[in-house]
Amino acid sequence: MAGGMKRLAKDTAIYGLSSIVGRFLNWMMVPLYTRVLTGGTRDFGTVTNLYGWTALLLVLLCYGMETGLFRFINKKEEHEPMRVYGTTLYSLGFTSTLFFVVCMLFLQPVSRWLAYAAHPEYIGMLAAIAAMDAFCCIPFAYLRYRHRAVRFATVKLMNIGLNILLNLFFLVVCPLVHSSHPGWTEWFYRADYGVGYILVSNLFASAFTCFMLLPEIIPGLRSGMDLRTLKQMLAYSFPVMILGIAGILNQTIDKILFPFLIENREIAMAQLGIYGACFKIAVVMVMFAQAFRYAYEPFVFARNRENDNRKAYAEAMKYFIIFAWAIFLGVVFCLDDALKYFVDAKFYSGLQVVPIVMLGELCFGIYFNLSIWYKLIDRTLWGACFSIVGCFLTFAIIVCFAPHYGYMACAWASVASNATMMILSYLVGRKKYPVAYDMRSALLYSLLATGLFAAGMCPHIEPSGLRLLYRTVLWLLFAGVVVRRDLPLSEMPYVGRYFKKH
Numbered sequence: 001m002a003g004g005m006k007r008l009a010k011d012t013a014i015y016g017l018s019s020i021v022g023r024f025l026n027w028m029m030v031p032l033y034t035r036v037l038t039g040g041t042r043d044f045g046t047v048t049n050l051y052g053w054t055a056l057l058l059v060l061l062c063y064g065m066e067t068g069l070f071r072f073i074n075k076k077e078e079h080e081p082m083r084v085y086g087t088t089l090y091s092l093g094f095t096s097t098l099f100f101v102v103c104m105l106f107l108q109p110v111s112r113w114l115a116y117a118a119h120p121e122y123i124g125m126l127a128a129i130a131a132m133d134a135f136c137c138i139p140f141a142y143l144r145y146r147h148r149a150v151r152f153a154t155v156k157l158m159n160i161g162l163n164i165l166l167n168l169f170f171l172v173v174c175p176l177v178h179s180s181h182p183g184w185t186e187w188f189y190r191a192d193y194g195v196g197y198i199l200v201s202n203l204f205a206s207a208f209t210c211f212m213l214l215p216e217i218i219p220g221l222r223s224g225m226d227l228r229t230l231k232q233m234l235a236y237s238f239p240v241m242i243l244g245i246a247g248i249l250n251q252t253i254d255k256i257l258f259p260f261l262i263e264n265r266e267i268a269m270a271q272l273g274i275y276g277a278c279f280k281i282a283v284v285m286v287m288f289a290q291a292f293r294y295a296y297e298p299f300v301f302a303r304n305r306e307n308d309n310r311k312a313y314a315e316a317m318k319y320f321i322i323f324a325w326a327i328f329l330g331v332v333f334c335l336d337d338a339l340k341y342f343v344d345a346k347f348y349s350g351l352q353v354v355p356i357v358m359l360g361e362l363c364f365g366i367y368f369n370l371s372i373w374y375k376l377i378d379r380t381l382w383g384a385c386f387s388i389v390g391c392f393l394t395f396a397i398i399v400c401f402a403p404h405y406g407y408m409a410c411a412w413a414s415v416a417s418n419a420t421m422m423i424l425s426y427l428v429g430r431k432k433y434p435v436a437y438d439m440r441s442a443l444l445y446s447l448l449a450t451g452l453f454a455a456g457m458c459p460h461i462e463p464s465g466l467r468l469l470y471r472t473v474l475w476l477l478f479a480g481v482v483v484r485r486d487l488p489l490s491e492m493p494y495v496g497r498y499f500k501k502h
Contacts (some may be wrong), residue, residue, distance in 0.1 A: 018153035023226040045269035048276030052255030061134035064240030084222030096131040102126035166201035246387035254410035274350035275407035282357035325449040355462035360414035373433035
């Protein structure tokens with residue numbers, strides 16, 4: 001048991017680190033895109049829209065089979081593991097190839113419907129990327145099944161690294177060379193093709209990933225497929241796909257719908273670009289929330305290993321809320337004087353969405369932590385219901401208000417949707433799987449953070465250095481309350497060792 005837990009901890013650290021590092025590296029491409037794309041906000045709007053579609057397509061093309069693989073490959077008394085893996089590979093390989101072929105056959109009408117008639121190759125590359133990435137999710141899942149975390153992380157990070165290098169080559173190196181020696185690059189490089197080069201980079205990176213996974217793909221294909229197993233897997237995976245669609249639409253429906261709701265396409269893409277770039281600043285909350293789950297929850301659960309786990313869930317929630325509000329205040333207090341330089345000046349008009357989007361992500365983080373109850377009692381249907389309610393609410397708010405209020409409606413739709421899912425999950429969870437969450441602390445820190453946010457934003461203080469100092473004092477006030485009330489330094493990991501020695 002101890003060896004299994006040690007391996008679990010090691011694998012979790014590797015998966016978590018690769019996920020966080022990968023997300024961070026992709027996040028760091030935003031400053032480059034907002035500064036070098038010749039179409040400015042419009043081009044970044046195109047990138048935001050296309051990758052919104054890509055995220056949805058990946059869920060559709062995987063159709064829950066990744067989860068199905070884990071479910072059936074572990075039923076060794078009923079199914080031979082390699083045959084399950086091979087069956088899943090053939091299924092995803094067939095559907096992904098079919099999707100790509102259909103997209104190529106109907107490329108022109110699809111491109112016109114999506115308003116990319118001038119660049120149908122964008123849709124072609126997007127289809128190829130989605131098809132390859134969907135297929136590769138199965139060998140990646142197989143690596144996780146085999147506990148090959150290092151191999152998993154290595155291929156993932158190589159994919160991201162190649163993508164970044166190609167982006168730098170096309171968007172930075174080529175323009176510099178072209179400006180001084182145009183003859184060297186004119187046979188393959190176009191100065192006005194920025195968005196296209198982002199897709200080209202992704203396309204090559206996805207193809208490279210497929211090549212790197214051949215040692216896992218070939219044995220699976222040699223194992224063949226079993227139609228009876230496939231039928232069972234499809235029946236199991238379909239509800240998972242529905243849940244996945246609802247979940248991903250909650251995150252991407254604003255990027256997909258927005259261009260259809262604004263009459264002038266140029267204005268719509270420019271606004272979407274501003275919204276998408278400033279939305280990326282708020283992703284800091286997502287990355288830190290993910291880091292919290294990988295780093296701090298094991299510490300909390302270890303402290304409570306001799307007690308009822310529900311106490312550990314409640315304590316983990318309390319600390320999540322504390323850290324989330326600390327991150328929220330840290331980002332919004334630094335926004336005007338530091339973090340706004342993450343994007344180019346032409347995107348500054350959208351900075352007002354950052355606190356709103358972060359609030360929505362904070363609510364989603366709480367909802368994610370609350371979701372443990374329906375996972376523990378195998379009632380994931382509740383999760384699907386919550387996600388569908390949130391999806392319809394997001395859709396309704398965007399459709400009704402985006403034509404009048406622009407991307408601000410998208411930001412508030414995220415808050416309304418995630419807050420609704422959070423509240424529903426908490427209320428139903430109280431009856432189905434009661435956990436004594438520390439509501440007093442949650443309310444206290446929420447009110448304190450709200451008050452400090454108002455105090456930090458209201459006064460108009462100049463110069464910027466004095467304003468940043470004032471807001472830093474407010475943040476330290478929040479941190480001081482946390483340390484005094486709930487997080488004594490002597491009990492913190494690593495830090496506590498120093499206090500115990502002294």
